[in-house]
Amino acid sequence: MTTLQKLHISEGTLHPKQPFSFAQTLHFIEAFTPTMGEQRAGGGELTKAVMIDGKPLVFRVAEEEGGQNAALRYTLFSDEPLSLETRAAAIDRIRFYLSLDDDLGPFYRLAKDDPPFHEVVRKLYGFHQLKFLTPFENTCWAVLTQRMAIPAARSMKRRLVEQFGGSLQVEGHVYQAFPEAAQLARATVEELTALTGNSQKSSYLAAVAQAFSRVDEQWLRTGDYEQVVAWLRGIRGIGEWSAQFVLVRGLGRMEGAPATEKHMLQAASQVYGVPATDETGKQLAARYGTWQGYWMLYLRTEGQ
Numbered sequence: 001m002t003t004l005q006k007l008h009i010s011e012g013t014l015h016p017k018q019p020f021s022f023a024q025t026l027h028f029i030e031a032f033t034p035t036m037g038e039q040r041a042g043g044g045e046l047t048k049a050v051m052i053d054g055k056p057l058v059f060r061v062a063e064e065e066g067g068q069n070a071a072l073r074y075t076l077f078s079d080e081p082l083s084l085e086t087r088a089a090a091i092d093r094i095r096f097y098l099s100l101d102d103d104l105g106p107f108y109r110l111a112k113d114d115p116p117f118h119e120v121v122r123k124l125y126g127f128h129q130l131k132f133l134t135p136f137e138n139t140c141w142a143v144l145t146q147r148m149a150i151p152a153a154r155s156m157k158r159r160l161v162e163q164f165g166g167s168l169q170v171e172g173h174v175y176q177a178f179p180e181a182a183q184l185a186r187a188t189v190e191e192l193t194a195l196t197g198n199s200q201k202s203s204y205l206a207a208v209a210q211a212f213s214r215v216d217e218q219w220l221r222t223g224d225y226e227q228v229v230a231w232l233r234g235i236r237g238i239g240e241w242s243a244q245f246v247l248v249r250g251l252g253r254m255e256g257a258p259a260t261e262k263h264m265l266q267a268a269s270q271v272y273g274v275p276a277t278d279e280t281g282k283q284l285a286a287r288y289g290t291w292q293g294y295w296m297l298y299l300r301t302e303g304q
Contacts, residue, residue: 189202
């Protein structure tokens, strides 16, 4: 661990694509089950750890004064000076994590002609998707939660972080970071099984780590959608549901989100007053085209 007195600090400003509400982000993360307890969010700030090139750093994001269109102030804490490349990678990670570059204008214009949903937009106005910090972490979480209760999956995840991740102490609080793919790829299935107690999940985790350690994340974010889907489905242990989960929540690829997920259908039923059927979900989502992932996200968030 490293105390604050020895930490190196870098600061700067982030400009989200407007409209953007950091308050909505903080409200969402408080109830985001997969990362509950892994960061500090409150008082207008979010503080969290991340691994960059095998080393942990902690970032803090807070809204600057200035009202609804205010910029965000970021602070990076590290135990050694950051190179320009590492700092750029950290800023890119924060921007992608908070979806700061998502332009919600077209989505909101579609919602204006959808009165029941427009009320949902009014309540969540400015909410940009909060992703998993990395698509690799998202994919590991998808494996851990397969046929597994959330508390048990969270315990497995915590052990993986303690064994293979990193940590940094900032202002008396220890922040732990999920390992990068290259770090977990060095573990054997036997070592992973000793932590998870589940050999099948461990073999899947090993396959996920090997795959992500060799892929260009930028391609996952922006490459041909069907090719990215095929790549994810080609990883042992990643089925259709897991692939779609990662595409939306880890990569922000909203264009192919399925409109038949159970909890989303229940939320749509409440908002629109219609039966919670697959066909109804598809018909309602069709209006939103490549934005149907955001439509689903808003419905589920409103329904929480």
